[in-house]
Amino acid sequence: MAELRKKVTVQVPATSANCGPGFDCLGLACTLYNTFTYELVPEAEGVQVRTEGQGNTSLPQGRNNLAAQSFYTLWEKLQQPATGLKIACRIQVPVSRGLGSSSTAIVAGLTAANALAGDPLSKEELVTEAARIEGHPDNVAPAILGGLTVNVMEKGKVESLKLALAKPLKLVVLVPALPLPTSKARAALPEMVPHKDAVYNVSRAALLVGSLMSGDYHFLTTALEDRLHQPYRLPLIPGAEEALAAARQAGAYNGIISGAGSTLLAYVPADGDAVKIGEAMRKPFAKRHMDTALHFLEIDPEGAKVIG
Structure with a gap:
């Protein structure tokens, strides 16, 4: 069996939820990105978060950072070995402005944990995991899937239909x-x-x-x-x-x-x-x-x- 990687970099797009009348059910991904690099380190080193760009002085550090919380939520669910973590965040999506900044952190953590564990979950499964953390799917679904998504919560599972636009906009x-x-x-x-x-x-x-x-x-x-x-x-x-x-x-x-x-x-x-x-x-x-x-x-x- 190939040795699992110890480091991964994930790019996550900004998102715009509601899209006007689609309150809490429509969302689209935009060409503005946050980038997160995750590196597994010895557990004794704990969690170290370095942030550059927007919100670099206001975002929580250590394990309280949402990018770390979401990583460990899935990492532990997948029964992976205990580990410390170094996270480097490059933030371009404005914080607290309605462009899905928190969703980028949630999606980055889940995507990184999945990748470092050998990709056991599909993107569709990651959408449900992300919605459980965020509480609703309208930002996390397009952040994971891209495009325009129509999102429904049904019995604790997210059903997301990704749509491609007919022509540029x-x-x-x-x-x-x-x-x-x-x-x-x-x-x-x-x-x-x-x-x-x-x-x-x-x-x-x-x-x-x-x-x-x-x-x-x-x-x-x-x-x-x-x-x-x-x-x-x-x-x-x-x-x-x-x-x-x-x-x-x-x-x-x-x-x-x-x-x-x-x-x-x-x-x-x-x-x-x-x-x-x-x-x-x-x-x-x-x-x-x-x-x-x-x-x-x-x-x-x-x-x-x-x-x-």
Whole structure:
């Protein structure tokens, strides 16, 4: 039997959950990445985490780091020998902005543990393991599988359908200098919504998937509208409503809150002027003297992968 490797590097994409009307069930992977290198060391050396980039002074260290926690969750479940761990993290995905930063750590740990144990689990099985840690699949599924995923929890197991878009689509991602913890964004939501709002969202979520699969992207203007979470979260992001309107006026199909926010994401035609749209989205925040970062991305088709 070949000796198992002792070191692995994993690349995990950022993700955007909800995709407008697909609250807690739709998600897509973006071409922005966090990279994690895991090295097995003697148990006596414990857990050492080194972080570069975004959040390098605020993320937990040692075994409390989510990238370490998720590794050991699967490593021990697979009944692998006790070990210490060195983790080097290169963070490009903004923290607490609705781009799945925590999901990248969960997915990295599971992917690394699986790889170092000899790949006993499939990607589909890793999605269920990740959802058990995260509590929901809408970020972890596209982070593992790539593309656009439709995700359902059924009897403790995740069923994720990965879809490939019919034709290219640009993503203009605006990240305000405004952390928005998921707990705060969740607290803004009502416990109950009118039946008509539920119908509104079901119809648009179906239209969104159909539009992306058929290539009839002109439907996206309507399909990306939402009444379950965005109306309640927009007031938490001053300037967001104006920025989404500006994106449409500048040529985007439409714009949404990415995940729980505060990031805004515009869906843009492949031949659209992404820079013009991004600058238009920035103006409402500039008026409020709030810094923003722009990313011009596409949909990542592969998801998490071992790159070294």
